[in-house]
Amino acid sequence: xxGSIGLxxxxxxxxxxxxxxxxxxxxxxxAAVEGIARQPExxxxxxxxxxxxxxxxxxxxxFSAVICFMLTNAQ
Amino acid sequence: MNIALFSQDTDKAKDxxxxxxxxxxxxxxxxxxxxxxxxQIQLPEWLSFLNNGVITADGSLKALNMVGTQNIGTxxxxxxxxxxxxxxxxxxxxxxxxxxxxxxxxxxSGHALESLVLFVRDQLAIPNMGERIGKALTxxxxxxxxxxxxxNYISLVPGSPTVTSNIAFTAVLAICVFVxxxxxxxKEWGLKSYLAHLTGGTHWAMWPIMIPIEVVGLxxxxxxxxxxxxxxxxxxxxxxxxxxxxxxxxxxxAIAPVSIGMSLFVYLIELLVCxxxxxxxxxxxxxxxxxxTESHDHHEEHAH
Numbered sequence: 001x002x003g004s005i006g007l008x009x010x011x012x013x014x015x016x017x018x019x020x021x022x023x024x025x026x027x028x029x030x031a032a033v034e035g036i037a038r039q040p041e042x043x044x045x046x047x048x049x050x051x052x053x054x055x056x057x058x059x060x061x062x063f064s065a066v067i068c069f070m071l072t073n074a075q
Numbered sequence: 076m077n078i079a080l081f082s083q084d085t086d087k088a089k090d091x092x093x094x095x096x097x098x099x100x101x102x103x104x105x106x107x108x109x110x111x112x113x114x115q116i117q118l119p120e121w122l123s124f125l126n127n128g129v130i131t132a133d134g135s136l137k138a139l140n141m142v143g144t145q146n147i148g149t150x151x152x153x154x155x156x157x158x159x160x161x162x163x164x165x166x167x168x169x170x171x172x173x174x175x176x177x178x179x180x181x182x183x184s185g186h187a188l189e190s191l192v193l194f195v196r197d198q199l200a201i202p203n204m205g206e207r208i209g210k211a212l213t214x215x216x217x218x219x220x221x222x223x224x225x226x227n228y229i230s231l232v233p234g235s236p237t238v239t240s241n242i243a244f245t246a247v248l249a250i251c252v253f254v255x256x257x258x259x260x261x262k263e264w265g266l267k268s269y270l271a272h273l274t275g276g277t278h279w280a281m282w283p284i285m286i287p288i289e290v291v292g293l294x295x296x297x298x299x300x301x302x303x304x305x306x307x308x309x310x311x312x313x314x315x316x317x318x319x320x321x322x323x324x325x326x327x328x329a330i331a332p333v334s335i336g337m338s339l340f341v342y343l344i345e346l347l348v349c350x351x352x353x354x355x356x357x358x359x360x361x362x363x364x365x366x367x368t369e370s371h372d373h374h375e376e377h378a379h
């Protein structure tokens with residue numbers, strides 16, 4: 001039982017993080033696609049903004065991933 | 076972070092599970108670089124604070140654990156692969172700059188260099204920091220951008236250490252950004268106005284609450300920069316190693332095509348992520364410096 005609850009917590013945490021990130025980046029990509037559909041001339045700028053937004057949201061998700069890494073070593 | 080995550084026995088060949096495969100390859104204390112064996116140096120007594128490794132009783136090299144009492148053995152200064160790569164990258168950048176011109180005309184690598192530098196200046200520095208500070212701080216942003224770009228791309232060569240997956244490197248870069256932000260802010264606003272901004276313009280009775288919050292907010296931004304880069308690079312490489320180690324984990328050779336295919340897919344995503352993380356670091360650095368130095372006069376001026 002020594003390290004296994006840490007492993008369980010890490011696994012659950014990683015799953016929840018992926019859930020949140022999937023929803024967040026999905027909304028960003030959906031808004032970008034709708035914007036490009038309305039105005040194809042602005043596709044370049046919208047694409048750049050979408051990539052930046054996705055990278056920032058992923059940064060937050062990776063904070064939690066770091067905590068999950070640390071949990072796998074808990075005693 | 077528990078350094079024990081990254082310490083392992085490099086010189087023992089054994090059947091490894093996927094987790095052990097991952098741990099051995101994300102090790103900041105690796106003593107091999109591209110097939111070369113890197114030396115250990117015995118430092119004199121007065122320099123012994125620089126030691127970064129310890130040879131334990133069974134002859135293996137572990138990272139020096141800064142907290143805890145697990146360091147039993149002789150302490151050494153190991154020239155790690157990450158050190159050598161992080162010293163090699165500025166040399167590569169200087170070689171690139173040296174190859175940029177021939178007889179006064181730009182060569183092809185010169186055109187590539189020019190397009191990246193102009194990208195940093197015209198898309199990152201000047202829109203976020205204004206004309207004057209943008210042009211003055213473009214060298215700093217270019218340094219950060221090219222350093223991170225080459226470090227990230229070199230880590231994709233098989234057998235290379237990932238320097239940016241070491242929290243120490245990203246933390247030092249974030250500290251540099253923090254120092255530059257605050258020095259530019261003090262230069263632009265003056266010391267009194269800079270300190271007055273920490274109070275947020277509220278009544279003096281609110282200061283005991285406002286000032287700690289503002290100071291914490293001052294430190295979280297570079298902290299987030301460091302962790303974002305570190306976690307992205309570490310996670311990306313761990314995914315690649317985990318997928319490559321599927322053959323070892325499952326014990327059959329049948330999974331090998333699937334494993335190679337999936338890891339190739341993630342590898343291609345890593346190509347994008349490496350550029351993106353360098354770009355995001357530089358963009359946020361420019362943004363923070365711009366926010367810290369924006370002039371108060373611009374709030375009243377509306378004519379162009």
